[in-house]
Amino acid sequence: xxxxxxxxxxxxxxxxxxxxxxxxxxxxxxxxxxxxxxxxxxxxxxxxxxxxxxxxxxxxxxxxxxxxxxxxxxxxxxxxxxxxxxxxxxxxxxxxxxxxxxxxxxxxxxxxxxxxxxxxxxxxxxxxxxxxxxxxxxxxxxxxxxxxxxxxxxxxxxxxxxxxxxxxxxxxxxxxxxxxxxxxxxxxxxxxxxxxxxxxxxxxxxxxxxxxxxxxxxxxxxxxxxxxxxxxxxxxxxxxxxxxxxxxxxxxxxxxxxxxxxxxxxxxxxxxxxxx
DNA sequence: AGCTAGACCCGCACGC
DNA sequence: TGCGTGCGGGTCTAGC
Numbered sequence: 001x002x003x004x005x006x007x008x009x010x011x012x013x014x015x016x017x018x019x020x021x022x023x024x025x026x027x028x029x030x031x032x033x034x035x036x037x038x039x040x041x042x043x044x045x046x047x048x049x050x051x052x053x054x055x056x057x058x059x060x061x062x063x064x065x066x067x068x069x070x071x072x073x074x075x076x077x078x079x080x081x082x083x084x085x086x087x088x089x090x091x092x093x094x095x096x097x098x099x100x101x102x103x104x105x106x107x108x109x110x111x112x113x114x115x116x117x118x119x120x121x122x123x124x125x126x127x128x129x130x131x132x133x134x135x136x137x138x139x140x141x142x143x144x145x146x147x148x149x150x151x152x153x154x155x156x157x158x159x160x161x162x163x164x165x166x167x168x169x170x171x172x173x174x175x176x177x178x179x180x181x182x183x184x185x186x187x188x189x190x191x192x193x194x195x196x197x198x199x200x201x202x203x204x205x206x207x208x209x210x211x212x213x214x215x216x217x218x219x220x221x222x223x224x225x226x227x228x229x230x231x232x233x234x235x236x237x238x239x240x241x242x243x244x245x246x247x248x249x250x251x252x253x254x255x256x257x258x259x260x261x262x263x264x265x266x267x268x269x270x271x272x273x274x275x276x
Numbered sequence: 277a278g279c280t281a282g283a284c285c286c287g288c289a290c291g292c
Numbered sequence: 293t294g295c296g297t298g299c300g301g302g303t304c305t306a307g308c
Binding site: 076113222223 | 281285
Binding site for chain 3: 001002003059074075076077078112114116126160161162169170223263264265
């Protein structure tokens, strides 16, 4: 499931493929719902634009276009990008083709059809609702404390909602909570300053480690995560909690449990992630 | 406003 | 082996 480290991996792959600097001929949707209707303009507005830069914000891939528009790509559950020549045959689950003037095209595959492309100008951008980037200096202990303050709800759903921290999903929330020794149901505003700082460090650690491994791929199916060249991530063996139900905790030897929190599978150690 | 639940989707794992 | 069933998960929306 693409979260920050997987999206970062794809963005680095896109940069290495030389996507920045390419000029767009046209966009074609094989599954029209993937292309969200832009406000006041049509998708043909991308025609003739140059891709000025490729970056990431939270889980969004951001293509900065000449003329000031941004093309946002969200992979959601099963989205995947590839680059192919115009002439290459369609593969299964191909949903969108972005044709480039150099004879290549950016291809979007998405078996489960959750992924979305958006064409936005700054003012109505969904990026405005995102919390700080966890791997930048903006993600201070004070910023995390502000995000948690006054929140009566549980830690895990808050960390998932993107407004306090951008880019975490189900896997890395479980990993960060494990690394910080915090229970997923711990009331968010009950954390002491030292615990907030541990959580901040844990979030940064698990994300950095996963980026270093090219992201997490859970299996080998079509809906799994793959980089631009179809390469799976190598972070699975580094996970300490997610998907490890019944295995011993590497920190204390307790048996890891799986429960459901906020309608999501949640993995934690009942021995060393407790609610005081 | 904050929080929860449902909708969107369908491959895949699992059970018989 | 083949079929049927239900799970999983990010984000938006609806409803309390």
